[in-house]
Amino acid sequence: MKIIPLHSQQRRIIKNAIQQDREAQQQLFTQFSPKMLGVCRQYVKDVHHAEELMLSGFLKVFTHLSKFKHEGSFEGWIRKIMVNTCISYLRKKNPIQLTDEEYVFHEHAVENLEATGVEDIQKLIDGLPSGYKMVFNLYAIEGYKHAEIATELQITESTSKSQLFKARKWLQAGYVQLNNIENGDK
């Protein structure tokens, strides 16, 4: 019962935002900017830098808002724009490094990962090489398929798969290392 009025309200706001209504645009920005900053933060270590990318993404959102057909989730549409903005920025800045490093596999490393805080998980992701991080983010968090990742990053599907596999192992190793430090402190 409550979903329908919310949906129609969002439509109205979007319609006003298309007409360059600053208030409507601000409403959308206030509603989605925290989540979108979190998305950008997955790809960029620095929060301020992530905020710049988020603003750049929102500029695109408001410029191309008329192209949104209300066929899917509005949040998902904005999120995709943010991800693409981050990827294109990273690709321009530095070519993606597809690392092929050896890793140490720990069988029971993920047992206590659920207890790890978001900031620690983010730290682990930040420590990933750029190729691992991008593929892992797109696959594990954004839900892209390997074919889509391959197209987006202009790599082969097998490369995408191997990069994901190595990213996972890297995270495990990082978690073990983190736990060891914490245990050592205790």
Place this chain on the structure above:
Amino acid sequence: METNKIDTIVKESLKSRAIAPSGSAWERLSDQLDALPKQQRRNWFSLVGYAASILLIVSVAFFINTDDKNLPIVPNKIVVQPIDTSASEKHNFKIVAPIEEAIVELNLKNELPIISKPIKKFLPKKNRNFKAIQPEVIDKTGIALVDKIPVIQKEVIEVPLKKTLQETKKASENNRIKVDRNALLYAVTHTEVEVKDFYTKYTINREEALQVVQKELRRMHIKIDATTMLAEIEKNIGEESFKRNFMRTIKGKVTGLAIAFSNRNN
């Protein structure tokens, strides 16, 4: 299974994560949005400007090209049309060097000028019907306009063509004006009787005057008929001049006229 668990844990942890943007974030975005339409408008204006410039250049180029095409191309060639001598040979005509103009003076009794015989124009083959052209006479003193086209005179038809052509060639070589002296004398002055009366009146011997003119012309190496020259002088000298010093005046006039004639011939 374990790797998928990592994905799930990371996804659940990060997907719902929210980071509050800085307080100035919206203001900065708002500024960027304000700048955007102006930029677009400027782009639109610049596009219109470019389109107008291109249109102007194209239309100017079109006009220039069109003008060039419309203008007739006149070849810079001098066409020399040969004179059809075969026709003249057939009819045994004499081709006389063209006479530019002749000054004709009529007497007060409305007598016709001495050029009594009509001059016939040499026409092309198709229209070879000879028509008499009467000389145009303007008041007492007029200019008889004669075309530069070769003129055929009835009176000289019997003259052999070769001899006539040689004479014509000679005349053109000497660059002299070929004039019938008697015709010119009568045309320029009055009738013969009147001229005699004129000399009798002022007690002047015309033969003496003619000799003076001939002498002067010989001295100046000018090949002009003395009688014609005298006729010109008589025409121009006023009555007072005759009274004072006729011979001296004649000498001066001969010199002036000789120079004028030579200048005109050159």
